[in-house]
Amino acid sequence: MLSDRKKEHGQDVSLWLPPKLRKTVKAVCSDMYDGFIYAAQEVFGQRVKIVIDRFHVAKLYRKGLDTLRKQELQR
Numbered sequence: 230m231l232s233d234r235k236k237e238h239g240q241d242v243s244l245w246l247p248p249k250l251r252k253t254v255k256a257v258c259s260d261m262y263d264g265f266i267y268a269a270q271e272v273f274g275q276r277v278k279i280v281i282d283r284f285h286v287a288k289l290y291r292k293g294l295d296t297l298r299k300q301e302l303q304r
Contacts, residue, residue: 255276
């Protein structure tokens with residue numbers, strides 16, 4: 230858990246991992262915030278897969294469906 234959404238803090242969290250262990254990371258789960266995604270790529274390199282948290286994906290598509298539902302109700 231981070232106190233804010235700064236990219237630097239995302240990088241700091243991964244620094245407590247020893248370099249040998251850091252090389253074993255294959256995937257990083259994140260929300261859709263670009264700062265965290267870029268921080269993970271800088272720390273772990275392009276070899277890691279970035280996995281978006283399914284809660285945030287569901288929230289995004291539900292928002293669009295809810296907007297459409299409201300428009301249809303008004304129509």
